[in-house]
Amino acid sequence: MSKLAHPVRGRRVHGIAGGITPAANKAASLRSRIMPCPLAPLYTLPLTQYKSVPLTPAVQAGDYVQKYQRLTTSANPDAAHVHAPTSGRIAAIRNCLIADRVETLAPCIELVPDGADTALGCSPVPDFRKLPTSELFQRIIDAGICGMGGAGFPVAQKLRLAQSADCQLLIINAVECEPFISADHALLRERAADVLLGAEIVQTVCRAARCVIALKRDMHAAISATRSALAHSTVEMLLVDSKYPAGAERQLIEAVTGMQLPAGSLPLEAGILMLNAGTTYACGQAVVTGSPCISRITTLTGSALTTPKNFEALIGTPVTFLLELCGVKQHDHTATVLGGSLLGVELASLAVPSTQTTNCLIAATSADLPQSEPELACIRCGYCADVCPVRLLPQQLHAFARNHAHAQLQDYGLTECIECGACDYVCPSHIPLVQYFRAGKQELRDATRHFEQAESWRTRFQQHQYRLKREKESARERRRPESQPTSAPVSRHSPAFSREQAQNEIAAAVARSKARQQARTNRLLASVPKSSGDPEDSGGVA
Amino acid sequence: MYPLIDTALIRLLLWAFLLLALLGLGVTAMRYWRRKLADQHSLVDRINALLPQTQCGACGFEGCLPYARAIANGQAINQCPPGGDGTIIRLGNLLNELPRTLNPAHGVVVEPRVAFIREDECIGCTKCIRACPVDAILGGPKLMHTVIARECTGCDLCVEPCPVDCIEMRPLGPDHSPRWVLPNSGSGTRTSLEVTR
Amino acid sequence: MSVQLHSRVLQRAPQSTRAIMLQVMLACTPGILLSVWFFGYGIVLNIVLASAFALFTEAVILSVRARNWWQGLQDNSALVTAVLFGIAVPPGLPWWLVATGIVFAIAIVKHSFGGLGQNPFNPAMSGYLLLLLAYPLDMTAWHVPATRLFDDTAISTLGWYGLQQSLLASFPGLPLPSATSLPAIDGLAMATPLIEFKMAATSALLSARESGLSFFARESGTGWELVNFGYLLGGLYLLARRIISWHIPVSIIGTVALLATLLYAPNSFAIYGTPYLHLFGSATMLGAFFIATDPVSAATTRRGQLLYGVCIGLGIYCIRVWGSYLDSVAIAVLFGNLCAPLLDHWCRPTIYGHGARQLPVTGGEWKA
Secondary structure: OOOOOOOOOOOOOOOOOOOOOOOOOOOOOOOOOOOOOOOOOEEEEEEEOOEOOEEEEOOOOOOOOOEEEOOOOOOOOOOOOEEEEOOOEEEEEEEEEOOOOOOOEEEEEEEEEEEOEOOEEEEEOOHHHHHHHHHHHHHHHHHHOOOOOOOEEEEHHHHHHHHHOOOOOEEEEEEEOOOOOOOHHHHHHHHHHHHHHOOOOOOHHHHHOEEEEEEOOOHHHHHHHHHHHHHHOOEEEEEEEEEEEOOOOOHHHHHOOOOOOOOOHHHHHHHHEEEEEHHHHHHHHHHHOOOOOOEEEEEEEEEEEOEEEEEEOOOOHHHHHHHHHHEEEOOOOOEEEEOOOOOOOOOOOOOEEEEOOOOEEEOOOOOOOOOOOOOOOOOOHHHHHHOOOOOHHHHHHHHHHHHOOOHHHHHHHHHHHOOOOOHHOOOOOOOOHHHHHHHHHHHHHHHHHHHHHHHHHHHHHHHHHHHHHHHHHHHHHHHHHHHOOOHHHHHHHHHHHHHHHHHHHHHHHHHHHHHHHHHHHHHHHHHHHHOOOOHHHHHHHH | OOOOOOOOHHHHHHHHHHHHHHHHHHHHHHHHHHHHHHHHHHHHHHHHHHOOOOOOOOOOOHHHHHHHHHOOOOOOOOOOOOOHHHHHHHHHHHHHOOOOOOHHOOOOOOOOOEEEEEEOOOOOOOOOHHOOHHHHHOOOOOOEEEEEEOOOOOOOOOOOOOOOOOOEEEEEEOOOOEEEOOOOOOOOOOOOOOOOO | OOOOEEEOOOOOOOHHHHHHHHHHHHHHHHHHHHHHHHHHHHHHHHHHHHHHHHHHHHHHHHHOOOHHHHHHHHOOOHHHHHHHHHHHHHOOOOOHHHHHHHHHHHHHHHHOOOOOOOOOOOOHHHHHHHHHHOHHHHHEEEEOOOOOOOOOOOOOEEEEEEEHEEEEEEEOOOOOOOOOOOOOHHHHHHOHHHHHOOHHHOOOHHHHHOOOOOOOOOHHHHHHHHHHHHHHHHHHHHHOOOOOOHHHHHHHHHHHHHHHHHHOOOOHHHHHHHHHHHHHHOHHHHHHHHHOOOOOEEEEEEEHHHHHHHHHHHHHHHHHHOOOOOHHHHHHHHHHHHHHHHHHHHOOOOOOOOOOEOOOOOOOOOOO
16 A cells, blocks of 8 residues: 655645634633533433444443443444443433534433542553553543544544554644634643653554644644653644634645545545544543543633633533533623534533533623624625635525525535535625535435435336336247137136136125224224223223 | 737737637537437436336326326426426426426325335235336235335325225325524525425 | 524624625725815715615615515615716716616616626616616716816816806706806816827817827816726725725736737827826726626636636727727626626636545545
């Protein structure tokens, strides 16, 4: 297998197309160090760490569990399991509100801590290089880590794919370009060495030839900390422009390699594995300390908090509990946002738990995030096309999406849109472009599904026609040697005869069926006054 | 002092440009003509691709392909109830015809449905199997039949032949998966005709 | 019914259509003030009249189209159309002509295509062209009060006398106190220097030039070059505020300047004119910075905008020099509008992952 044709070029970086530079709003939460999180009164642990990998609970309500204890089982060996964040008793296993795109009910384990925080013993490893790769990988699998950048794809599965895909380059993504979020910045500032250790472990596991950690140019404290930690490491550091969305997967690949990922292909197909800095840190901790992933760095910020800071939040901590740790100014607090200010979602309910993908919570005032203004007509100013990192033409796509022009949507590359929201940010007419594009993509997906369905019906119809024709021909073939050409009436007669016979049979069957139906009706009628005697009927009556 | 470019040169350039333009026009026209010839062959295919492929025969033809052939020969485009307005509009776009409302003689638009055999009533007569245009019913003589719901087009053709009336058309359950929708249009925007499926 | 997903980007850039339109109008003010200084109140009367009719028409049409007319007026787009139209038409135009032009621009050119954002042609220039075709004489004569810059012996365009004259020109028959005592209009029917230069064969201008008078002697309209500098200033402001991109103005001005330089022939044909005359002797700057950059009807891709500018520049120069119309910016801009959709289609940028610099990709054999 050839090396990457254009390897990383020193520290020179290729700029991405477009991009925006919104106010970063990170300074407030970076003022303090990463704080440990006190125990919450209740932990809600969602059983769906990633949508395609269902987990079954291995504990029951009332069970006593210890910190680090695995709570789930799965048929998938690479599933990201849920572990108890502290010791306590399982209160219930039931459907609770979790924050997805919309607040949805999902099966969760509710854990009431006992305050003792007694932990299962872990087996720390002083030097990971002495362990075989398979052991390193197993430790990462057992830790139940999900991608902490956003999508939450189980890391074990990603690494498994990377092992079989001949991975050349590992990129640690610490760019964190979205406003308000400072979790990776704080992590690198204080634990750069641990992150780099994690990077080396992942590099060993996926057998990548080289490893690059990418930071944004304006993360000064993180850069200096990383630089001093790099002295003991083989990892290279790369600084990218301070604009959004420099940290998006495909854009960062272009920044690092100087080349673009071909449309429709995944990074691993080009031999590139990308992991978020927080994920890398969790992998490192999983191997070095032997403990599973039960926490992540979460930024708590927004002008409605008196002391914004970064917390090492345990998975399952209620959002309200986290916010109260920073002191919420109740009368200013207008909205709570999960994620950054561009791609985040407004939480309708604060009862949801934080998860491995909760990188930021913004308690916003009306000054932070003003109310949305009414959508005006597009004046085709083209600002959106200037900032699009994929070099699409959002002004055209918007018109096509509104008119359901599927062919043009496809032609103008809607499927390449990464939904970063840069176009939305600059639009002077306040058009929710991302929403239009998501709806357009949905329509394209639906259209494809309908097309495939119709295609399958069409083929089946053709096969059906073909079969009828063949049967007719073979019937004619069969008849010809038996009977004389003059005996056509006879041959026509015989099926009529058989048809008659069949009709008789059918009539008899109809009578039988009717009788059976009648009998059942009678039985039903009879069973009504008897009420709950027959278990089969009681369902029908109730 | 003379102009940097004299009039003779301009005239030369103009002629050259004109010639080139004519040449380009010629080539384009030829390519267009060839393309059009090729398209004539595939017209039936392209019409067929727009039809819903339910093979229900409500249009008065044996299936979608026969109806597509008939449309190519001038049959009205508003005879397909399963396709609804969307199909008529798309056919009209393809054939440069004004969209019309569905001809009520051929039925009304119904939501997508799927056939269901009440299996304890089925007597195994195979009549529905023979009626099904896409072979989506499984079963043998005097054996219970069942519908492969994924392959059923909801065409209704199996209901009538059943001697014991054990087949019913059930509406496809509503899709509860979350969907992205176009934003609520503010002032000055109005979504165009919704294509119904 | 399935769950409907909605999202919005929570943080937005502090920019709005309304503010953009206001800034465009703000950027017009140096040019307008200089025009007033040189040509009197006529241009202001034009703008005021056009704005009033534009707002009224916009409100009526919006309510006919069952839209919220108050919200529709908030975007200021009708005002910008009115201001550009008012600048473009000559001062001293009777009020009913101003009304005809702007009502046509708003009602037909803008709203019959679907309102703001949908019109394929620049409304202001379409209205101007309608008037130019229907009333060629009124549209080419600039009835301005007699003027003399930096010369206090003559009557100023400003002041009470000038205002009365302008009002009389716009509203003929207006019972002004001094109306009876005034000649209806001073009668300096003055065209742009370019037009005069074009008709130079029969004009006194050429003889004035030959007799050693500078081309920019006052009689031939010294004001025009300064007015053009005013619009250039406004255009630079728009560029600095990033309201417009440099592509369209630069390519228009570049094309006109290039053609004018290449084809300049002082001795053979008078109509070719100097590059300076082409750039500052008529409405080139107004067209390049304010009219052709109307985003709705212009090309929207950056490369398309360069070609669009070339189209307009060619149009401006060719119509001026070889055409029979006296001024050409309006026609050239409409010609450019006509080409814009095709240019946009040709000049689509290469989407990420479709270009030449692509990473080598292995087959997807590892895929599940």
